[in-house]
Structure formats: C-alpha cells, structure tokens
Amino acid sequence: MVEWLGRHRVAVGVASMVIVVIAALVYVVSTVRSERATGSTPGAAVSSGLRFVDNGGGRNLVSDVDPSGVRTSTEMSCLRVYTANGTTVCLRMGLPGAYEAAVYVGEALVRTVPLPGTPSRARVSASGQIVSWTVFVTGDSYLAPGGFSTRTGILNLSTGVLVESLEEFPTVLIEGKPDKRANENYWGVTFTGDDNTFYATLGSSDQTWLVKGNLTNRTVTSVRKDAECPSLSPDETRIAYKKRAGRLGGWRLFVLDLASGTETELPGSDGVDDQAAWLDQNTVAYAKVPRGGKPTIYTSPADGSGTATELIPGASSPSPRD
Amino acid sequence: MYVASTRGRGSVPPSAGSRVPTTVVLLGTVSLLTDVSSEMVTAFLPVYVIFNLQMSYLQLGLLDGIYTGATAVLRLVGGHVSDRIRRPKAVAVAGYGLSAATRLGFPLVGASAGGLGGVLALDRAGKGLRTAPRDALISLSTPADQLGAAFGVHRMMDTVGALIGPLATFAVLTWLTTSPGPIFMISFCFALLGVIVLVFFVREHRFTGPRTAVVFRDALGLLRHRGLRRTTVAAGLLGLATISDAFVFVVLQRASGVSPTLLALMPVGTALTFLVLATPLGRLSDRVGRWRVFFAGHVVLLAVYLLLLGPFDGLALVIVTVALHGVFYAATDGVLMAHGATLVPERLRASGLSIVQTGQALARFASSVGFGVLLTTLPFTAAVLVATGALVAVLVAVVLVIRPEVS
The missing domain is CATH 1.20.1250.20 (MFS general substrate transporter like domains)
Structure with a gap:
C-alpha cells in the first residue's frame, strides 16, 4: 500500500484535490439552494410597521412588515439599514473588503459614500435630511493589538456637506475641560428635530461619554458618563442607550429621562449590542443574539414596565417604517 | 561562517541557473x-x-x-x-x-x-x-x-x-x-x-552526512554561535523599532489628510509593492549581501517614518509612503531568512531559523503594544518621533556595535 502510494503519489494527490473541489462545490450549492428555498418566516404585527434586515434567507435583504403583519422583501441587500421620512441609508459591502453607505430617497439612489471600515451603526434624522453611520476601522487586520477604533460620518443631504469623521470637530469639552487626546472615537449618532443638534458616544482612553454635538458650530460637549449608542425618543424627552454592567460585563439597555435624570433599565436586554430604535413614544426595538442562536429583533416598553418580546427571529437592524 | 550545503536531488538545478528549485x-x-x-x-x-x-x-x-x-x-x-x-x-x-x-x-x-x-x-x-x-x-x-x-x-x-x-x-x-x-x-x-x-x-528533505542526534542542548548551543546571536539581537532590536502596519496606515491617513476610505487600500498597496519587489530584491541580496539588503530595508523604513512627520501631505504622500513600506517588507521579510540560513548547519537549520524568527516576532509584538500605549497618551507626531528616534539609535548600534555581518 505504502509502496503503491509512493509510486502513484502525484496521481493520488491530483485525485484528492479534485475530490476536495467537487465536495466544496456540492456543499456550497446545496446550502445556498436550501437557504433560498426556506423563505422568510412571517413576523408579528407591529402597529407602526417595521423595516429590518432579514438574516435568515442568506442574502441580507431589507424587508418590511406592515401594521397587519404582512411581510415583504425589497431587492436591497444591506448589513445595516435605517429609514426616516422617505430617506434610507444602507451600509453594505461595495468592493472586496471595502464598504459603502448608500443613501436612497424613496427608491432612487442619491449618493454613495465609501466607508473606511466595517459597518456598525446607521441613522437618519426624523426629517430625512441628515444621515449618519459608524464603522469599525481595521487597518490591515483587526487583530492588531490596540488597532481598534471607530469612525463616524455625517452627511447633510440638503447641503451636500459630508463630515467624514466626527474627530474633525475642533472643540471637544469633557466635563467642562477641553479634551486634547489623540485617540478619540465616536460612535452611534442620534439626531434631534432641528437637524443640527445630535447625541453620540465619545470613547477616549477606557472611558465612554454620552455627548451632545452641534453640526454648525462643530462642537461636542459631554453630557454624562458610561452611555453608548444613544437613541433619542420621538418627543426628544428621553434617550435609550446601552451601558455595561461591569468593566468587562455585557451591555444592557437603559432609558434616561432628560428632564429628571432618571435612568430606567429595560428588562431582558442583557447581552444587547445594538443602537435601539424608537417605534413610537412608548416602544423601543433592538436586535440581540440569543445564546447560540441567530440575531433576533425584540421590542420593549420604553418605561421598563415589561420584559422584552421577540418580534422577528433571524433579523436585525430594526427601524420604524414610515 | 557555515556554508549551506545543499547537495541536491535531481530536481534541483545547478546553481548557475536562475530558476528557483x-x-x-x-x-x-x-x-x-x-x-x-x-x-x-x-x-x-x-x-x-x-x-x-x-x-x-x-x-x-x-x-x-x-x-x-x-x-x-x-x-x-x-x-x-x-x-x-x-x-x-x-x-x-x-x-x-x-x-x-x-x-x-x-x-x-x-x-x-x-x-x-x-x-x-x-x-x-x-x-x-x-x-x-x-x-x-x-x-x-x-x-x-x-x-x-x-x-x-x-x-x-x-x-x-x-x-x-x-x-x-x-x-x-x-x-x-x-x-x-x-x-x-x-x-x-x-x-x-x-x-x-x-x-x-513536496518531497521530504534527505539529510546528507552521518546521522547525529540533535538534542535540546544543541539548539541552546546555537546561542553561542556569534553570527546567529548577533543576527537575532539585531533583528530583534530593529523589530522593537518597527511600528506595526495598522498604526503606520492610521498615522499616514492623518498625516496626509486623505479620506479615511483610503485606509482599506493602503495594505493592498504595500502588499502589491512587496509582491513585485520580493524576488528582485531577493536576487539583489544574493549578489550584494543579505544582511546589507536587510539593513537597507530598515533605512527605507526610517524614510517612511520621516515622511509621516511631514512636511508633505495629500495623495502623493500616501502613494510614496505605501510604496516605500512595501520596499521595506520586500527587502527584509524573506531576506532575513536567507541570511539566517547561511549561518546554521543543515542539521540545526530549522532551530536556527526559529530563533531568529521568534526574536523578531516577539520584538514586533512588544513594539505594537508599546506604540499602542504611546498613541493613547501622546499626539501622533510625538509617538512617531519616539519610534523614529528608536530606529535611528538601533540602526547606529547595529552598524557600530552588533555588526551581524561579521561572524
């Protein structure tokens, strides 16, 4: 046997390579076929309607559920999506290893902006005029120690002005003092109704702050510590954000009442890593991966009065549907 | 210096040929x-x-x-x-x-x-x-x-x-x-x-000469080999002064003022230059001396650091810097192994090469952690200035004190 192998080693080598290639093709073709055939499971009814990314069908298609629970798919394929007042931002892979933000008004693509890293957060102001995104910057390899950073961009559709990175903003006040560190990161923007004021997360060293920014004055001021990925309620009185349980613990969602400063935990949100979306004045939606499962969209009463309910399994990136 | 004895099997062309085995x-x-x-x-x-x-x-x-x-x-x-x-x-x-x-x-x-x-x-x-x-x-x-x-x-x-x-x-x-x-x-x-x-x-290598048992002591004994020890120390020190790629690109993006989007393309530029120049610079090192080319590669890295410090900016700076970064890799990555291979006898070849590699890998890891710490406390230019100073000091020390080409 050994001798036979020795004499025919080239033939055996070529034959095994052919077998590996055929096995790979068979596996990939059958997987893709069964995924496409599965179709998407119907969702629960949402009074406001919901737009999200369907992770179940293997193509990350943007899908909608209307208030009666009828589910439809678009042809748009995105990693993250958000819609407001007819404007949709879709973060997707544009080139090998490179990503882009595609901005649609209605069905029409109005602008694409190349992104410097892996998409993380997407948001559109209530008027549909201001669009924001956050990406992880990876350099050549995200595994480089200390190589972790984020970039947050803001695009004003009415003026066409693009802020490629919030780090460009010259004035940064943390607890009243100007911050001069080089290693600042911003992520998770949310806008107020005036299309000028925004909230975001500022990470510097190993601390995070909820910050309030001004687009025209190009300033950023800290509001409070330890609050990430803020999401402003439609009436602008409350902010939902994620916050770590301990130094390295998992995140949970909290809702802060801006007037009183009261912070309320949303039960059942532990392990979340998402920027919450307000479906109406009293409901937030977010995606979370249950242990060993697929990403799932949950909704939760914003006053913390009830636990989270599963809305759509195999889906992420919830956004109110207008 | 030991000379690599590579009496070949039939498939190895004579050394006069320019095709690699x-x-x-x-x-x-x-x-x-x-x-x-x-x-x-x-x-x-x-x-x-x-x-x-x-x-x-x-x-x-x-x-x-x-x-x-x-x-x-x-x-x-x-x-x-x-x-x-x-x-x-x-x-x-x-x-x-x-x-x-x-x-x-x-x-x-x-x-x-x-x-x-x-x-x-x-x-x-x-x-x-x-x-x-x-x-x-x-x-x-x-x-x-x-x-x-x-x-x-x-x-x-x-x-x-x-x-x-x-x-x-x-x-x-x-x-x-x-x-x-x-x-x-x-x-x-x-x-x-x-x-x-x-x-x-791939055929297993057939060792020529009598079979002598290799024990752990032999590998340790390599550390007493002056050429190998000096090479390891010099490559390690140079590794300590080498900023990791991710940081080079992040600093370059800031220094040049180009769109952060280009961050995704910079590693591709470095890889393409490396790919094109690895073989020619390898051949050059066969003629003019491997250590000399390895050392010159780090002088090119010094040029990369200096470009990061100014006064230039824009896309031209990115193209030139990324190209030089690729030259640095082409002149150092394989060339160091080619140099190391000439220092150790056949029976201890893998041990000898592993010592040089480990020294360099650990040094680069330490440098990348250290530079990460520098970046969180210092402005970008100051951090690069520290790395530049370190690289100059190591290059001078290698020329004057360590001199790995002398063995």
Missing part, C-alpha cells in the same frame, strides 16, 4: 493556498463577529494579541522537533493541518468569546509550528547563492494568496450567501488543498 515553487503554492484560506477568514471575521455573533470587537482583538505573542514561542518548538526527528516536512504538515482543521472549528464554537479565541489560538499555533520547518525546507533545497531569490519567490506567492483571500470572501458574500457556513467551508477547502500539495508533491 521546484520544491520552493511547490512550497510557495502551499503558502498561497493557505493564505487564501486564512485571509478569507480574516476578511470575514469583522462582519462575522459583529453581525452574526454580535460580540464585542475589542475583547476579541485583545485576546488574539496575547495569543500571537504566546504562540511565537511555538516556532522554537516546531524548529527543534523538526531538527530532532530530521523531518521538516512532517512538522510542516502537522502545522498546516492544524490550521486547516481550525476552519471547521468556527461554526462549532459559535458566539463564545473563549471558544473563538481558542480556535484563533490553534490557528496561530499551527502557523507557529510550521514556519521554521517550512523555511528550513526552502533553504535546504536551494543552492546557497540563490537563497535570497528562493525566499523572494516564496514570499511573493504567499502574498498573492493574501490578496486573493479577501476577493474570495467578497465574491461569496456578494453573489452566493451571507451566512457563515459556506465561507468557512470554502476557506477549509483551500487550506486542505494546500496540505494535499504539501503531502503529495
């Missing part, structure tokens, strides 16, 4: 296929971790950084075992096989940070084990006056694989499916093809 091309093919596999995973991991697992990105990066440092030591083990059993190919097969198997581990461990860290650690362990015996095989099948060219060809093929990997991931995600199973399966198959080429097409 078939074994080197085959090992280049193994590396190409393996790099397609590992770069497919590297390109997919950020999306996988954030979207499929929704894990914290930072935690995983830290874990893997620690593993990278720890498994660098496994190179020593791989090198020593390879010399001890006189079968570099067998040890290389074990290393490549281990890394290939980890591709199947990703779907199994799912969203557990520990599990994912473990799979990445095993992949690194495989890489650690295989590197020294693989480089020993390259050097053992190549005539001494072509070592630079041989390592150049090998590193060129390796880089081709590294460029194909992300393209493959993109093609699957765009046209086939966004679910992780097929990506990991295709990546596994590329790695498996690499192992098959190694097992069936």
Whole structure:
C-alpha cells in the first residue's frame, strides 16, 4: 500500500484535490439552494410597521412588515439599514473588503459614500435630511493589538456637506475641560428635530461619554458618563442607550429621562449590542443574539414596565417604517 | 561562517541557473493556498463577529494579541522537533493541518468569546509550528547563492494568496450567501488543498552526512554561535523599532489628510509593492549581501517614518509612503531568512531559523503594544518621533556595535 502510494503519489494527490473541489462545490450549492428555498418566516404585527434586515434567507435583504403583519422583501441587500421620512441609508459591502453607505430617497439612489471600515451603526434624522453611520476601522487586520477604533460620518443631504469623521470637530469639552487626546472615537449618532443638534458616544482612553454635538458650530460637549449608542425618543424627552454592567460585563439597555435624570433599565436586554430604535413614544426595538442562536429583533416598553418580546427571529437592524 | 550545503536531488538545478528549485515553487503554492484560506477568514471575521455573533470587537482583538505573542514561542518548538526527528516536512504538515482543521472549528464554537479565541489560538499555533520547518525546507533545497531569490519567490506567492483571500470572501458574500457556513467551508477547502500539495508533491528533505542526534542542548548551543546571536539581537532590536502596519496606515491617513476610505487600500498597496519587489530584491541580496539588503530595508523604513512627520501631505504622500513600506517588507521579510540560513548547519537549520524568527516576532509584538500605549497618551507626531528616534539609535548600534555581518 505504502509502496503503491509512493509510486502513484502525484496521481493520488491530483485525485484528492479534485475530490476536495467537487465536495466544496456540492456543499456550497446545496446550502445556498436550501437557504433560498426556506423563505422568510412571517413576523408579528407591529402597529407602526417595521423595516429590518432579514438574516435568515442568506442574502441580507431589507424587508418590511406592515401594521397587519404582512411581510415583504425589497431587492436591497444591506448589513445595516435605517429609514426616516422617505430617506434610507444602507451600509453594505461595495468592493472586496471595502464598504459603502448608500443613501436612497424613496427608491432612487442619491449618493454613495465609501466607508473606511466595517459597518456598525446607521441613522437618519426624523426629517430625512441628515444621515449618519459608524464603522469599525481595521487597518490591515483587526487583530492588531490596540488597532481598534471607530469612525463616524455625517452627511447633510440638503447641503451636500459630508463630515467624514466626527474627530474633525475642533472643540471637544469633557466635563467642562477641553479634551486634547489623540485617540478619540465616536460612535452611534442620534439626531434631534432641528437637524443640527445630535447625541453620540465619545470613547477616549477606557472611558465612554454620552455627548451632545452641534453640526454648525462643530462642537461636542459631554453630557454624562458610561452611555453608548444613544437613541433619542420621538418627543426628544428621553434617550435609550446601552451601558455595561461591569468593566468587562455585557451591555444592557437603559432609558434616561432628560428632564429628571432618571435612568430606567429595560428588562431582558442583557447581552444587547445594538443602537435601539424608537417605534413610537412608548416602544423601543433592538436586535440581540440569543445564546447560540441567530440575531433576533425584540421590542420593549420604553418605561421598563415589561420584559422584552421577540418580534422577528433571524433579523436585525430594526427601524420604524414610515 | 557555515556554508549551506545543499547537495541536491535531481530536481534541483545547478546553481548557475536562475530558476528557483521546484520544491520552493511547490512550497510557495502551499503558502498561497493557505493564505487564501486564512485571509478569507480574516476578511470575514469583522462582519462575522459583529453581525452574526454580535460580540464585542475589542475583547476579541485583545485576546488574539496575547495569543500571537504566546504562540511565537511555538516556532522554537516546531524548529527543534523538526531538527530532532530530521523531518521538516512532517512538522510542516502537522502545522498546516492544524490550521486547516481550525476552519471547521468556527461554526462549532459559535458566539463564545473563549471558544473563538481558542480556535484563533490553534490557528496561530499551527502557523507557529510550521514556519521554521517550512523555511528550513526552502533553504535546504536551494543552492546557497540563490537563497535570497528562493525566499523572494516564496514570499511573493504567499502574498498573492493574501490578496486573493479577501476577493474570495467578497465574491461569496456578494453573489452566493451571507451566512457563515459556506465561507468557512470554502476557506477549509483551500487550506486542505494546500496540505494535499504539501503531502503529495513536496518531497521530504534527505539529510546528507552521518546521522547525529540533535538534542535540546544543541539548539541552546546555537546561542553561542556569534553570527546567529548577533543576527537575532539585531533583528530583534530593529523589530522593537518597527511600528506595526495598522498604526503606520492610521498615522499616514492623518498625516496626509486623505479620506479615511483610503485606509482599506493602503495594505493592498504595500502588499502589491512587496509582491513585485520580493524576488528582485531577493536576487539583489544574493549578489550584494543579505544582511546589507536587510539593513537597507530598515533605512527605507526610517524614510517612511520621516515622511509621516511631514512636511508633505495629500495623495502623493500616501502613494510614496505605501510604496516605500512595501520596499521595506520586500527587502527584509524573506531576506532575513536567507541570511539566517547561511549561518546554521543543515542539521540545526530549522532551530536556527526559529530563533531568529521568534526574536523578531516577539520584538514586533512588544513594539505594537508599546506604540499602542504611546498613541493613547501622546499626539501622533510625538509617538512617531519616539519610534523614529528608536530606529535611528538601533540602526547606529547595529552598524557600530552588533555588526551581524561579521561572524
């Protein structure tokens, strides 16, 4: 046997390579076929309607559920999506290893902006005029120690002005003092109704702050510590954000009442890593991966009065549907 | 100085020829296929971790950084075992096989940070084990006056694989499916093809001369070898003054003022220059001296640092700097192994190469952690200034004090 192998080693080598290639093709073709055939499971009814990314069908298609629970798919394929007042931002892979933000008004693509890293957060102001995104910057390899950073961009559709990175903003006040560190990161923007004021997360060293920014004055001021990925309620009185349980613990969602400063935990949100979306004045939606499962969209009463309910399994990136 | 004795089998062309030995091309093919596999995973991991697992990105990066440092030591083990059993190919097969198997581990461990860290650690362990015996095989099948060219060809093929990997991931995600199973399966198959080429097409090296047992003491004894010791110390010190790629690109983006989008293209630019120049600079090192080219490569790196400090900016700065960064890699990566191979006798070749590699890998790891700390406390220019000062000091010390070319 050994001798036979020795004499025919080239033939055996070529034959095994052919077998590996055929096995790979068979596996990939059958997987893709069964995924496409599965179709998407119907969702629960949402009074406001919901737009999200369907992770179940293997193509990350943007899908909608209307208030009666009828589910439809678009042809748009995105990693993250958000819609407001007819404007949709879709973060997707544009080139090998490179990503882009595609901005649609209605069905029409109005602008694409190349992104410097892996998409993380997407948001559109209530008027549909201001669009924001956050990406992880990876350099050549995200595994480089200390190589972790984020970039947050803001695009004003009415003026066409693009802020490629919030780090460009010259004035940064943390607890009243100007911050001069080089290693600042911003992520998770949310806008107020005036299309000028925004909230975001500022990470510097190993601390995070909820910050309030001004687009025209190009300033950023800290509001409070330890609050990430803020999401402003439609009436602008409350902010939902994620916050770590301990130094390295998992995140949970909290809702802060801006007037009183009261912070309320949303039960059942532990392990979340998402920027919450307000479906109406009293409901937030977010995606979370249950242990060993697929990403799932949950909704939760914003006053913390009830636990989270599963809305759509195999889906992420919830956004109110207008 | 020992001279690499590479009495060949029939397939090795005479040293007068300019073609590199078939074994080197085959090992280049193994590396190409393996790099397609590992770069497919590297390109997919950020999306996988954030979207499929929704894990914290930072935690995983830290874990893997620690593993990278720890498994660098496994190179020593791989090198020593390879010399001890006189079968570099067998040890290389074990290393490549281990890394290939980890591709199947990703779907199994799912969203557990520990599990994912473990799979990445095993992949690194495989890489650690295989590197020294693989480089020993390259050097053992190549005539001494072509070592630079041989390592150049090998590193060129390796880089081709590294460029194909992300393209493959993109093609699957765009046209086939966004679910992780097929990506990991295709990546596994590329790695498996690499192992098959190694097992069936690459011949084990047959050592000439009497069989003398290699024990641990022999490997330690290499440290008394002046040329090898000086080379290791010099390469290690230069490694300490080498800013890791990710930081070079981040600083370059800031210094040049170009769009952050270009960050994704900078590593491609460095890789393309490396790919084009690895073989010519390897050949040059065969003629003018390998250490001299290795040293010159670090002078080019110094030029890269100086460009990061100003006064230029814009796209031209990016193009010139990225090109020089590629020249630095082409002049140093394979060339150091070609130089190391001339210092150690055949029977201790893998051990000797592993010592040089480990020193350099640990130094670069330490430098990358140190520079990361500098960046969080100092402005960018000050941090680069510190690195520039360190590199100048090391270059002067290497010329005046260490002088590894004298052995």
